Amino acid sequence: MEPLITILGLRKSFGRLDVLRGIDLAIDRGIVTAVVGHNGSGKTTLIKTILGLVRPDSGIVQFDGRVVNGEATYRNQVGYMPQAVRFPDNLTALDLFKMLEDLRGRSAANRERLIERFRLGPELSKPLRTLSGGTRQKVSAVTAFMFQPELLILDEPTAGLDPVSSSILKDMIEEERRQGRTILLTSHIMSEIEELSDRVVFLQDGRIRYEGNVATLRIATGEANLERAIAQMMEEAA
């Protein structure tokens, strides 16, 4: 089957800094793809380019066979959890959910279930700026998952979450995967990637250094677990 996302010759620089230096990548449907790499290797820029938040200097991103260029409708099928969550100041979580439903013109079937799962009930009517970082992260997770999108983009989703919430989120990712959804995530926690992902993309200095199945990577580097395998690659890279 044709990949959900196809990226061809993607380049982006911010001023003199070349962040993406020619990325070719296919993200297959129905699996979890993890993007790993050092800080500043271009992971977030890659994700933001797929979302259309960052406009590439050259190259194209295709979503389901259609080139994404200032296009917006495909985001109906995308849920996104950013690395640093920023919400409008005066909004409550409930306002936020309603606003997003209003914008997408449909109700989020999954909303109540997610709120219950994260025990967000008591936090719903407080202004978002008064919530703790972890709680805001959970609100962000609800906004990403509630429309049951075809593609979930999760930028370091568990960073800042307590162990309980973190495992709830991981269960949610697992469930979405079982239902055939496509998930693209980044993380620095290798055990998590090993647990969740089918495929790993290793970014280094804006290029793809390695791309393959998690199992294959372990064999290729001769290391028993992914953490050591990736660490070995990162060291070779450095």
Added chain:
Amino acid sequence: MSATARLYRVIGNDRSGNVPAGSVTGVAVVRKVGLFQLQDVLRSRWLTLYGLFFAALAEGLLRFGGGTSQALVGLTQVVLLVVPLVGIVFGTMYLYSAREYIELLLTQPVRRDQLFGGLYLGLIAPLVAAFVVGVSLPFLIRGVPPDAAGSLATMLTAGIFLTLVFAGLAFPIAIRNEERARGLALSLGVWLGLTVVYDAIILLLLEVAIDYPMELPALIAALVNPVDLARILLLLQFDVAALMGYTGAVFERFFGSVLGGLVAFGVLTLWTIAPFALGRCWFRRKDF
């Protein structure tokens, strides 16, 4: 139906041009964003203060300054200074505080030009409304004499133009500058430049070049600056040549009242479109 075709239907990309259920049209998005931002602006006390300020000023001038026409002339200088200041500074602050909201909406199925349209309306509409209501309320309560109605309408037109131009200028400024302090400083700089410094420089040049024919340069100088244009628009109407300054006097002699008004009107329209177009263009290309 193939899987891809099915997905297109779900996404709302189907090429037949039908809008599938569960998708929102562009105009609706602009309206939603606009209304949402409007609520946010209305919640801030600045806007109320702004409207009250003009109401109080107009009321004071009417009460102590004599007739309707005199009150309008008295309002002119304040309108020419305060409307640009509030428009550009309030506009810049509004955009910086809407940043999180903008970033959030861009991850949703919202086109950038739609979002820009909504942000623009959400700022301009309440500013214009506060100005128009604030200025005209004291006049309307007393009843406007027929001979002053034109002057009041011109005053409102000039103020609306200045709001469009200066609140519009906030967009390119805030979009291009990541740092809030820098953006605000730039806004104040633009305001000071166009309202005060510009005239001072023109006067200085006239003084220096006193032996040369300066009519044409002065005319061009007046045509370039939106504040000068608004002033000319007002003073042509009030027919108080003494207040018009050199550029205004030249302007009137060159164009005459009617044509002068039309020219000022036309150039102010260009001044309205330019910041909007520039802001929209930069907004579409910006990385978030």
